[in-house]
Amino acid sequence: MHVSLFVSCLVDQLWPTAGTATVEVLRRAGCTVDFDSRQTCCGQPAWNSGYRRDARKLLERTVSLLEQSDAEAIVVPSGSCTAMLRHAPEVLADEGPLRERADVVAARTHELTSFLVNVLGVEDVGARFERRVSWHDACHGLRELGIREEPRRLLRRVEGCELVEVTSSEECCGFGGTFSTKHAGISVAMVDSKLEAVEAAGVDALVSSDAGCLMQLGGRLERRGSAIEVLHVAEVLAARGSA
């Protein structure tokens, strides 16, 4: 299948290895991947901060770029940005041509793990990763898109990888975009509460699908001097050795 990658601005600039890993995994699953390097940000941070005009401007631009691709699917290694694109129709217009164009783009847009499992029907991506890992359900993937089982199914098929479920897997990490800096104290308290169970589980790595969450979880773990590594799910799915 021919897919177009919307890599998200955070992955692009902060977690590029998640982007290259996404491409790798998609190709292994039999896709051809194209990437329009004119893409920037979908506008989600502005939208969630209340700056709706700025957000609409960026979202409309993103929709205009993505609709130019002849790919059958648009794949995003982020639940948050996928949710923004899925909501594009109602964010951009109540009706009219723009709404229709956004509808077409939204219908083609998929979060990476959901795309692999639900669209391609692939669970074993031929990965090998010999570590104990725990999964963090990124809120927008889980609650906006209903993605719960997909990443777990993929991780369970990774050779050598042990998936350890923790009670706090569905708890928010406290990132929340600008929330993480506007209310830094609360945000840190939230990530600490979440990490308690993760650290108790004795895992090597915490895996998730949103770069924002990974920044938050990783930044806090590093500050706490923890040895737990944070990884984007694509990095695990692309792994071929004992890393």
Next chain:
Amino acid sequence: MSTLRPEDFRSNASEALRDDVLRGALRKATDLFGSQRGAAVAQMPAWEALRERASAIKAEALATLDVQLERFEERARANGIEVRWARDAAEASEQVAAIAARLGRPTIVKGKSMTTEEIRLNEHLEREGHQPVETDLGEWIVQLAGETPSHIIAPAIHKTKGQIGELFAERLGIPRTEDERELTRAARNALRESFATAELGVTGANFAVAETGSILLIENEGNIRLATSMPRVLVSIVGIEKVIPRLADLQVFLRLLPRSGTGQRLTSYQSLLSGPRAGPDDDGPEEMIVILLDNGRSTLLGDDELRESLACIRCGACLNSCPVYREIGGHAYGSVYAGPIGSVITPGLQGLEKTSDLPFASSLCGACRDVCPVKIDLPRLLSRLRAEAVEGVGASPGLGAPPPRRLERAAFALWSWLAADSGRWRLAIGAARLAQRVGLDSLAPPARAWRTGRELRPLAARSFRDLWRTNGEDRQ
């Protein structure tokens, strides 16, 4: 009275984060209520259908609110209830104070009511020389301590039994104890005296039924039954959004509310009250007065999006599920309505002028929306209020004028200008990388705030688009 204000949300929250006792108690309470709720919901296969139904009933009631209220008024009057209306907190409080004055400064017993907390009825009554006594155990503890409730379901959750033991020893003159049963018995005895002499009972209501002109009150303790059946006069202050069309609708809410709040199949007591006593051979008040309160609700009603928040049935599930509330508790919000729903209705009722921090006190994780028994889309409403706070997007006149956020606004305008063009975007990223290399990034307030508790992941030396250009597109 140690009343915190919504405009001080940031400092209130910081204070709460430093209070380990509070946070331990919060964790315990929210975990317990959350797990009990989960267990109760798991045993109700029709849960989603129930939520749909409740949401539809509330939408119907709100869309026809004028008709429902007129019907309620007509039926309640036919039942012998005196129905009054109050535009705002002051009007409602004055009406209650006037009734108390007519009764000659009687003992006033109160049932737990968010609405009377909202209008600060106790403060008003005390200023007028009356002595309202809260009778819900948690509310009474909080009142004795000169504090305010911190949780809808468990008002005194922030206090330990040690603190309560000390408080009772000091205020009731009983021997100091930390035994919950003994403390509860002491409260029962003390409050029985108030009930025995009370001439005036004051309550809220969970629902008002238009079809029959009745109000329904839900509780576990029995203090509301006492407050509504012992005093000579009963005044119930009911928000106008509490009205539902039909008596039969109550079964939907009775299946949802206790399960959502405490995980109970049903609370110990529901009182469906439709009028004063029938005659001398009957129990109950001689006079029953219902005050229908607006106090900003009609402003929320007039907003097509925010109207949804009036469907709230005050179960507290969104508080228990909220990762922000779970860390800071109810007091920090500076409003009787805390948590996600509080961050919507407090600005809705008071305007954004002093409450504009509240809609931002959320990571928009959506846990609240998943548990809401009436399916209020809280993240969407919070997001809408954020837009109101920064841009006045819907320009709802009732929401007032929030303080300007010039710097942030400029930052987002710059961001969107840069991101609107890939050339500019590349240049901006290059500049940011350079700034990072020489340490200038630490001047940015968000970076500084981030680093208060976390390491900041640096911009990658080579972005994905750089890597794609060199390795990506030439393959396959």
Next chain:
Amino acid sequence: MSARDEILARIRAGLRGANAPPAVGSPAVGAPDGLDSPAERVAAFSRNLTAAGGHLRVVRGAEQAAIALGELVAQAGARTIALSDSPLVGRLSAQLDGPELIDATDRAGLLEADLGASGVQHAIAETGTLVLETRSERNRLVSLLPPRHVAVLHADDILATLGDALAAVDPGGTGAASRAVTFISGPSRTADIELVLVVGVHGPRELSVILIDPRHEPPTP
């Protein structure tokens, strides 16, 4: 403009253009199935009453009910019993030997009574709930003030669901209608101090139901 007219005017102005279709269909969503027969209703009621913290004694007739009441009074060591004006309660208590009997009008006595006895107008199998209506009986304070409440229920009055109970009660305030309908599921309870459950905070700490069920087969010894 009066407060009433102003509020209604604000509401009408706010609702201009708003519309929501009436919530159609039956509100009996989530009502349990399988409560069609009296036996099923009795079984479910018993289960749910017990789960809610109530106690149950099942008897076959009034005579046994009077004995059960006597036993409950003796167990509690109750010296003062407050009675509702239900004729059935009057008959059952006539055989009580020993305790002082007071009636529902005696408010000072009610505050001191050890046990209150009332009838029950309906019960709800779905939730194990007793429904007390004031049109039938003076029951509000008798069922509330004493630390123990004994309620006498006929099996035929057990309805299946909350919806059935709402359809059965008459809460209109005029004439013979009930000014108060009280739904009771278990004892008075609180968890306001460190979330520890304590019963009997304001109302009865003990709720006992004497269920008169002529179809009841006592377990063979």
